[in-house]
Amino acid sequence: MRNFLKKFAGNDLHTLNKATVYAVAEGLCAGAPLLLLFVVLKKALDESLSFFDIAPYLVLLLIFFAAQTFCSINSILNSCSFAYGTGARLRLKIGEHLRKLPLGYFKEGKSGNTIEALLLDVFNVELASSTMYNKLATSFIIPVLVAFFMFCINTKLTLLIVSTVPLALFFFYFFRKKIDARSTAMLSSHRNSASAILEYVQGIRTIKSFNMTGPSFQRLDVALRDLRDQSYSLEATIAPLSEIYACIASLGFPLLLFFGTRMYASEEVSLAVLLFFMILSLKFYQPLMGIAPYFSMIRHLSNSAQNINTVLTTPAQPGELTQFSAQGLPIRFDNVSFSYGDRQVLHDIQFDAKPGTMTALVGPSGAGKTTISHLLARFWDVDSGKITIGSHNVREIAPDALLSQMTLVMQDTQLWNDTVMNNIRFGNPQATDEDVKAAAKAALCHDFICRLPLGYDTVLGENGSSLSGGEQKRIAIARAILKDAPIVILDEATASLDPENEHHIQQAFSSLASSKTVFAIAHKLSTIRTADQILFIENGRIAERGNFESLLAQGGRFKTFWDLQQKGQGWKIRRTK
Numbered sequence: 001m002r003n004f005l006k007k008f009a010g011n012d013l014h015t016l017n018k019a020t021v022y023a024v025a026e027g028l029c030a031g032a033p034l035l036l037l038f039v040v041l042k043k044a045l046d047e048s049l050s051f052f053d054i055a056p057y058l059v060l061l062l063i064f065f066a067a068q069t070f071c072s073i074n075s076i077l078n079s080c081s082f083a084y085g086t087g088a089r090l091r092l093k094i095g096e097h098l099r100k101l102p103l104g105y106f107k108e109g110k111s112g113n114t115i116e117a118l119l120l121d122v123f124n125v126e127l128a129s130s131t132m133y134n135k136l137a138t139s140f141i142i143p144v145l146v147a148f149f150m151f152c153i154n155t156k157l158t159l160l161i162v163s164t165v166p167l168a169l170f171f172f173y174f175f176r177k178k179i180d181a182r183s184t185a186m187l188s189s190h191r192n193s194a195s196a197i198l199e200y201v202q203g204i205r206t207i208k209s210f211n212m213t214g215p216s217f218q219r220l221d222v223a224l225r226d227l228r229d230q231s232y233s234l235e236a237t238i239a240p241l242s243e244i245y246a247c248i249a250s251l252g253f254p255l256l257l258f259f260g261t262r263m264y265a266s267e268e269v270s271l272a273v274l275l276f277f278m279i280l281s282l283k284f285y286q287p288l289m290g291i292a293p294y295f296s297m298i299r300h301l302s303n304s305a306q307n308i309n310t311v312l313t314t315p316a317q318p319g320e321l322t323q324f325s326a327q328g329l330p331i332r333f334d335n336v337s338f339s340y341g342d343r344q345v346l347h348d349i350q351f352d353a354k355p356g357t358m359t360a361l362v363g364p365s366g367a368g369k370t371t372i373s374h375l376l377a378r379f380w381d382v383d384s385g386k387i388t389i390g391s392h393n394v395r396e397i398a399p400d401a402l403l404s405q406m407t408l409v410m411q412d413t414q415l416w417n418d419t420v421m422n423n424i425r426f427g428n429p430q431a432t433d434e435d436v437k438a439a440a441k442a443a444l445c446h447d448f449i450c451r452l453p454l455g456y457d458t459v460l461g462e463n464g465s466s467l468s469g470g471e472q473k474r475i476a477i478a479r480a481i482l483k484d485a486p487i488v489i490l491d492e493a494t495a496s497l498d499p500e501n502e503h504h505i506q507q508a509f510s511s512l513a514s515s516k517t518v519f520a521i522a523h524k525l526s527t528i529r530t531a532d533q534i535l536f537i538e539n540g541r542i543a544e545r546g547n548f549e550s551l552l553a554q555g556g557r558f559k560t561f562w563d564l565q566q567k568g569q570g571w572k573i574r575r576t577k
């Protein structure tokens, strides 16, 4: 555990060492008054005791109390500073690492687990290093110190008191696998429910629209019930074990009473020594009782540390080229094939996109258009064939460097719970307010932004929920204009918008796309009439290619698609009997 913490402690490691030194000193200060107690007790029983006799001891006692408080405060402050510093570093490290993982990592429900790794596991580590570490240190030091005192005074009585502790520890050790299994099951159930809650919250709109009630959302229901059962099962295992452990450990006390009184009767020990041992034995057992709950916490912790390690050791996408400019470079898909798992969705995709031209990807839903654009951005790497920009295979380019050369306006716009200004500035953090406003004007957002209650300082609510779909899209375009990257990918940006909004967005796109290499994915074929080349994708293959007129003239699949769309322009919903 300490090794794990050390890895992320950075310069804070000396803070942890300081916390440990203070914890040890605190333990020593807590034990020292016992020695004074012995001296006072002995004096009181052997001779008469006046206030002046004990006055110096009283002063010493006060000094020890003050020192213990001082050490305790410093130990807590240092361990908290270490814990939260390390926690923050861990979260950043995980966040940074997640950014470098291929998008494929986030498939198959792993994102819930990942967020759980961030929240629960890092929280466990924080908790361990802020309180548990400190508590465990003092819980061990005080009994060791007390045993040492006792040992110096009487070996036999000391052995009686400490003899039951190894038994108790062995008892816990014997059941450790059971605790482990319960702890692992509880944590995994915790992760499951976190991912189910996430799914529930993300899908809340759909759930509401279908009027689904809690229990009908099966996965969340099952996950939460399982969490309840696993949590209970863990506690139901640990609580009796802790109590039995405490009982075995403190069996030394009756042993002390039994043999101690016999030794006193045979004058083997004095009354002062016997009384002193009785008092000390309580001080000896008390901290040992308190550590039982920490055994399960330690199991949790190593489980969490393992989970964090799994995330952090997932290999990042390779790419040596960290400085890269795509300006003026052609893009080529060279016989590219790609599968999601076992299912091949792209077959031998081959095309060139000259710099500064527009390539439109059209075709039926599920044909593979979005996947093609994702491969260019290296959200996934191709199975076979290659994608090149100029002379570079995209696999050689570091993902950060590659994405810095691209602007993506995706099917679903991602806006943040932040001001409009910051949402647009996300495209280029160095941009001034004036640059942001210029981009907003070019994306035709300026007017509706000015109508918002606080203009550019209006906070947009989670995922831009206070804006209409078309407005959100235009904010995303403004952000893209601000980024000003040489490659632009627009994915179905005009789907499901009213004609006026669509017209605005078309204009905004024109500002964004001028002199860029553009990949436009559109269902509405009217929006890509001016594309330099159109690729008609069907079942993961390029079925037809050409410009708008030549494709219509071919009279093939594209023509049928176009005709269908023209007919669909004026569709009506008719009630059938």
Ligand SMILES: Nc1ncnc2c1ncn2[C@@H]1O[C@H](COP(=O)(O)OP(=O)(O)OP(=O)(O)O)[C@@H](O)[C@H]1O
Residues within 6 Å of the ligand: 107, 340, 345, 363, 364, 365, 366, 367, 368, 369, 370, 371, 372
């Ligand atoms: N993350 C994924 N995991 C597994 N299969 C996927 C994934 N994303 C897409 N697919 C599948 O790959 C195929 C191509 O999907 P893609 O999203 O590229 O289609 P598209 O042409 O963009 O469709 P649409 O026009 O509906 O957006 C589809 O059959 C889809 O089911």
Ligand SMILES: [Mg+2]
Residues within 6 Å of the ligand: 369, 370, 371, 411, 491, 492
């Ligand atoms: Mg798509």
